[in-house]
Amino acid sequence: xxxxxxxxxxxxxxxxxxxxxxxxxxxxxxxxxxxxxxxxxxxxxxxxxxxxxxxxxxxxxxxxxxxxxxxxxxxxxxxxxxxxxxxxxxxxxxxxxxxxxxxxxxxxxxxxxxxxxxxxxxxxxxxxxxxxxxxxxxxxxxxxxxxxxxxxxxxxxxxxxxxxxxxxxxxxxxxxxxxxxxxxxxxxxxxxxxxxxxxxxxxxxxxxxxxxxxxxxxxxxxxxxxxxxxxxxxxxxxxxxxxxxxxxxxxxxxxxxx
Amino acid sequence: xxxxxxxxxxxxxxxxxxxxxxxxxxxxxxxxxxxxxxxxxxxxxxxxxxxxxxxxxxxxxxxxxxxxxxxxxxxxxxxxxxxxxxxxxxxxxxxxxxxxxxxxxxxxxxxxxxxxxxxxxxxxxxxxxxxxxxxxxxxxxxxxxxxxxxxxxxxxxxxxxxxxxxxxxxxxxxxxxxxxxxxxxxxxxxxxxxxxxxxxxxxxxxxxxxxxxxxxxxxxxxxxxxxxxxxxxxxxxxxxxxxxxxxxxxxxxxxxxxxxxx
Amino acid sequence: xxxxxxxxxxxxxxxxxxxxxxxxxxxxxxxxxxxxxxxxxxxxxxxxxxxxxxxxxxxxxxxxxxxxxxxxxxxxxxxxxxxxxxxxxxxxxxxxxxxxxxxxxxxxxxxxxxxxxxxxxxxxxxxxxxxxxxxxxxxxxxxxxxxxxxxxxxxxxxxxxxxxxxxxxxxxxxxxxxxxxxxxxxxxxxxxxxxxxxxxxxxxxxxxxxxxxxxxxxxxxxxxxxxxxxxxxxxxxxxxxxxxxxxxxxxxxxxxxxxxxxxxxxxxxxxxxxxxxxxxxxxxxxxxxxxxxxxxxxxxxxxxxxxxxxxxxxxxxxxxxx
Numbered sequence: 077x078x079x080x081x082x083x084x085x086x087x088x089x090x091x092x093x094x095x096x097x098x099x100x101x102x103x104x105x106x107x108x109x110x111x112x113x114x115x116x117x118x119x120x121x122x123x124x125x126x127x128x129x130x131x132x133x134x135x136x137x138x139x140x141x142x143x144x145x146x147x148x149x150x151x152x153x154x155x156x157x158x159x160x161x162x163x164x165x166x167x168x169x170x171x172x173x174x175x176x177x178x179x180x181x182x183x184x185x186x187x188x189x190x191x192x193x194x195x196x197x198x199x200x201x202x203x204x205x206x207x208x209x210x211x212x213x214x215x216x217x218x219x220x221x222x223x224x225x226x227x228x229x230x231x232x233x234x235x236x237x238x239x240x241x242x243x244x245x246x247x248x249x250x251x252x253x254x255x256x257x258x259x260x261x262x263x264x265x266x267x268x269x270x271x272x273x274x275x276x277x278x279x280x281x282x283x284x285x286x287x288x289x290x291x292x293x294x295x296x297x298x299x300x301x302x303x304x305x306x307x308x309x310x311x312x313x314x315x316x317x318x319x320x321x322x323x324x325x326x327x328x329x330x331x332x333x334x
Numbered sequence: 335x336x337x338x339x340x341x342x343x344x345x346x347x348x349x350x351x352x353x354x355x356x357x358x359x360x361x362x363x364x365x366x367x368x369x370x371x372x373x374x375x376x377x378x379x380x381x382x383x384x385x386x387x388x389x390x391x392x393x394x395x396x397x398x399x400x401x402x403x404x405x406x407x408x409x410x411x412x413x414x415x416x417x418x419x420x421x422x423x424x425x426x427x428x429x430x431x432x433x434x435x436x437x438x439x440x441x442x443x444x445x446x447x448x449x450x451x452x453x454x455x456x457x458x459x460x461x462x463x464x465x466x467x468x469x470x471x472x473x474x475x476x477x478x479x480x481x482x483x484x485x486x487x488x489x490x491x492x493x494x495x496x497x498x499x500x501x502x503x504x505x506x507x508x509x510x511x512x513x514x515x516x517x518x519x520x521x522x523x524x525x526x527x528x529x530x531x532x533x534x535x536x537x538x539x540x541x542x543x544x545x546x547x548x549x550x551x552x553x554x555x556x557x558x559x560x561x562x563x564x565x566x567x568x569x570x571x572x573x574x575x576x577x578x579x580x581x582x583x584x585x586x587x588x589x590x591x592x593x594x595x596x
Numbered sequence: 597x598x599x600x601x602x603x604x605x606x607x608x609x610x611x612x613x614x615x616x617x618x619x620x621x622x623x624x625x626x627x628x629x630x631x632x633x634x635x636x637x638x639x640x641x642x643x644x645x646x647x648x649x650x651x652x653x654x655x656x657x658x659x660x661x662x663x664x665x666x667x668x669x670x671x672x673x674x675x676x677x678x679x680x681x682x683x684x685x686x687x688x689x690x691x692x693x694x695x696x697x698x699x700x701x702x703x704x705x706x707x708x709x710x711x712x713x714x715x716x717x718x719x720x721x722x723x724x725x726x727x728x729x730x731x732x733x734x735x736x737x738x739x740x741x742x743x744x745x746x747x748x749x750x751x752x753x754x755x756x757x758x759x760x761x762x763x764x765x766x767x768x769x770x771x772x773x774x775x776x777x778x779x780x781x782x783x784x785x786x787x788x789x790x791x792x793x794x795x796x797x798x799x800x801x802x803x804x805x806x807x808x809x810x811x812x813x814x815x816x817x818x819x820x821x822x823x824x825x826x827x828x829x830x831x832x833x834x835x836x837x838x839x840x841x842x843x844x845x846x847x848x849x850x851x852x853x854x855x856x857x858x859x860x861x862x863x864x865x866x867x868x869x870x871x872x873x874x875x876x877x878x879x880x881x882x883x884x885x886x887x888x889x890x891x892x893x894x895x896x897x898x899x900x901x902x903x904x905x906x907x908x909x910x911x912x913x914x915x916x917x918x
Contacts (some may be wrong), residue, residue: 121900132901183547185507187514191524196532197516258412263413270416277466277514277528279682287422291515293658294817295900303419310414434825516813516822526812529788531688574604 081284085214094309113150135305142282142309145272149204150265153211157260158211161219171220173319178213186210188272194278211264218260262317269310282329283309335433350541354532364518370546373519377506377550380444385498388449392456393490397482405457412450415510417443426514435516436587440509447508448501455497459490499554507547510539519544613713630885650868651700653793655690656683658896659753659836659889663703665881665907667862668777673917674876686789694743694865701864706730706748706757707856709863711795713737721794727752727857729757738863746862746874749881753889754835755795755855756847757784760823771849782806782808785813785828798834801856817897820845836886838894860884870889883914 090149125131147156160178164171193202228251234244273284286302289295373473377525395401424439463486471485510521523539605776615640652668655658663681683701684690687708693699710723710733714868722733729747738745757772764770767778774784790796791810800806813822819831820839839845862877888910895906911917 082400087395088404109619118344128902131906142516180548183503183507183551184540184544185510185521185547187510187524188543191528191536192540223596265443266413270418273416273418274511274514277525282419283414285682287419288514291426292656292814292816292818293424293897293900294426294429294446294821296426296430299422299901303423306419307415314410314414360747371604379683429821432821432825434827435813435822442828516818525792526788529686529688529812530792531772 119296120300124297125301127236131165135301137282137307138281138285139305142269142272142284142306143279143282145200145203145207145263145275145282146268146313149207149268150211152204153208153264154261156208157215157219158215161223164216164220165223173300174216175213178199181209182213184209186271187277189276190278199275199280202278203272203280206275207268207271211268214264214267215257219253219257222256222260223249225256226252229234246271251325255321258317258321258324262314263319265317266310266314269306269313273306295318348438350534353538362562364522366542369518369520370542373506373509373543373546374550376441376512376519377444377502377509379437380441381448381498381502381505383441384448384501385452386444388452389456389494392453392509393460393482393487395461396457397478397486399461402457404463405454407464408449409454412446415446417447418511418514420446421511421517425517429516435514436518439515440517440519441513443511444505446507448505451497451501451504456490456494459493460486463489470585495558499551502554503547504550506550507543510543517553520528538578608711612665633862639748639885644917650873651679651698653681653690653693653699654682654701655687655815656685659706659834659893660703662883662892662896662901662906662910663860665903666884667701667703667877669907670850670880670916671873673911674872676873678877681799686787688789691741694863695741697865697867701862704735704745705753705858706861707858708795709861710734710737711787711793711856713741716794716798720857721900723795723852723856725855725857727859730857731859731861734861734899735745735863735864738862739866741890742866743863744866744869744879745861745863747881748859749884750858750859751881751884751886751889752835752857752860753886754837756833756840757800757830757846757850758819759839760838761843761846763823763829764848767789769848771851772800772806772854773805775848776804778829781809782830783809783811783828784830784832785811785822786813786832787815790832794913795854795856803852803854834893834894836889836893838890838898841890842898860889880916883916 089157123239159176164174189206189209207329229242230248230252234248239247262304266288273283273287276284276288281307283302284303286298290297290302340357346363392405395405420443421439424442427430427436442472467489468481471481508518510524511520512519513525518545520539523535523542527535527539631795650671652664654664668678673676681699684693690699691712706727706910707723707730710730711721723730727748734745759769767880769775769778784797784800788794791812792798796809797810800808811822811828813819813828813831819833822828823831823845833845835847837845840847841850860881862881875893892906892910895901897902
């Protein structure tokens with residue numbers, strides 16, 4: 077066991093060293109820039125974050141736009157997925173069709189979808205339609221898998237206890253499927269945070285506006301800020317929804333502790 | 335008269351098909367075959383590099399049952415770092431250092447996009463390879479490397495191939511992002527069309543990007559379906575008891591193991 | 597034991613669907629509440645917090661952003677309600693927005709505006725190096741699309757074909773015509789719309805007979821970066837570019853007179869035109885000089901100051917704010 081851990085640690089350490097080496101190399105390359113550029117445009121200007129009065133407001137506004145698009149799309153996507161999943165479970169032959177179609181939607185590059193939809197809709201609607209379509213595959217698949225995965229024994233036990241159908245549904249099937257469903261919602265949310273960034277092409281980028289603005293002005297500070305903010309947003313949503321998963325499924329924790 | 339009507343040219347295509355077949359429309363953005371070629375070589379290079387890193391590493395670690403937690407975290411990490419930010423960041427770093435717009439920013443970003451699904455699925459596949467078979471092989475006196483090469487990897491192949499297909503398709507679809515940061519590829523028709531308010535060009539770009547991604551997807555499926563030896567195919571209803579998968583269940587990549595964004 | 601499991605699942609899913617609808621309802625309420633003040637969607641809504649304010653926007657590069665801020669802040673100070681919006685993108689997109697009444701005012705450059713509004717089929721363009729003639733040619737074109745302009749400014753940001761100073765010296769290039777003698781294929785970099793403009797790629801091909809490749813590069817510092825990376829050899833940039841002042845890049849002489857006059861000219865929808873607005877615009881336009889444009893670009897692109905601050909500072913320095 078200890079040797080295994082050692083090897084694991086060594087592997088991780090090597091990866092870390094490689095990453096740091098790359099970082100140093102990149103910074104080193106940048107430090108070779110001429111002095112004028114160095115003085116005015118280092119990789120990250122901390123003043124931009126801490127001394128510029130406008131930064132917090134702008135960041136908040138961009139985050140809010142980003143969140144709005146994310147939440148609306150995931151919410152609509154969840155509802156549509158629930159309907160799709162219901163149809164699949166009711167009419168079994170739909171399964172292949174729905175999954176193929178959702179998989180097809182998932183294959184369409186987001187850039188292309190935004191660009192095409194915006195010619196027929198307002199920017200905001202186009203973004204929501206495109207983003208929603210990407211959540212369908214993830215959430216539908218997880219709902220179906222969750223309900224499919226409810227063990228027959230649990231259903232039989234519920235029947236044996238004399239539960240009515242409604243009771244069984246409420247107390248057995250939905251709760252048992254819940255972890256898988258919530259995982260689907262979480263994965264979809266985090267994916268959408270990244271995709272919202274691409275909606276910059278239709279002037280709705282949220283935090284990703286920083287990335288494109290930074291690129292256009294070759295102002296790396298802004299670009300780095302946008303990147304970090306977007307990753308932080310994705311991480312916090314991920315953690316938040318993990319929290320919800322745990323709260324919604326207390327028995328999972330209990331069984332894990334056992 | 336509207337500005338749009340003023341701008342309408344006699345030579346302008348009147349529908350998407352005409353756009354696709356009129357080559358003079360593309361004197362600036364490059365003709366379709368060359369952009370397809372650029373997109374493909376960026377994607378394939380990225381995919382091959384990612385596979386060369388991820389698959390052996392994951393197979394080895396999974397065989398040794400090491401870094402289990404790390405493998406889930408790699409996927410999570412891949413998902414929370416949007417590809418668009420990586421391309422933008424790398425493009426700027428590349429520009430500031432005089433390396434130009436391409437191809438390195440997009441290729442590196444695509445490698446990072448393909449790594450997590452390849453790594454995680456290979457890891458799972460090798461780890462979950464039939465323990466009975468592995469035990470039998472060990473009893474027969476095979477060395478650990480032999481077990482990995484002759485038992486675990488063949489058993490894991492269907493899932494690895496399925497994951498590769500998903501990863502490659504995603505990579506091809508995502509290559510379009512290069513155009514947002516001065517790179518070339520099929521995405522260029524989209525950015526160009528948006529800038530010039532040329533609806534057909536945008537649509538053509540969209541159709542081409544999506545079409546290429548789906549073609550690659552189908553091609554990969556075709557190859558794995560008909561060329562890969564039967565027992566190794568990620569086909570549904572395989573009678574060979576590869577993995578502990580119900581005979582009726584097709585192998586689908588757990589969506590949770592998809593890193594990155596399309 | 598369990599002869600017909602599907603209906604039960606169906607119910608489970610129906611319940612889920614109901615929950616989802618409720619969640620959605622609450623979410624969309626929130627978003628519609630906040631939609632009115634949303635910065636990202638304001639370019640897409642016709643009405644909003646500022647239905648009666650003059651909506652000002654710009655193309656997506658620094659000089660334009662500063663111009664929008666300068667005019668916007670000045671008008672606001674003069675008591676005219678304005679809403680300065682995020683940059684929209686390219687000239688095509690700007691005119692699209694003006695036409696669909698999503699935008700009221702923008703600051704254009706006279707020659708480019710003429711060439712854009714004429715389209716490609718005009719035998720001889722009304723735009724020329726003569727600033728007044730170009731401005732006169734612009735008026736009927738604007739009228740055709742229900743737009744107007746106030747007097748043009750003396751300040752101009754002419755298109756300039758630039759190359760790295762070192763590259764130009766090595767190849768002995770000082771004029772655009774000299775490019776014909778350079779060995780190997782040359783790539784021109786410029787904003788995407790350059791490819792379709794007579795004043796840009798098409799002009800260099802037709803007027804100068806140059807066989808240039810084209811690469812779309814974001815207008816601004818990325819152009820210079822692309823020159824330095826040798827991805828492009830010449831770039832369609834502005835005469836007010838800060839890198840020209842520092843000597844990093846050099847403007848090639850336009851020896852065949854392809855370039856038009858490019859004076860800053862406020863263009864707005866006829867529907868929002870009032871005497872006060874035109875007066876204010878004229879006063880401000882008269883105060884801006886070409887040197888100011890160059891100084892702004894230096895401030896935004898090299899010193900990375902915010903367009904808002906650059907604009908405020910300039911207005912204060914010139915005693916234009918009450």
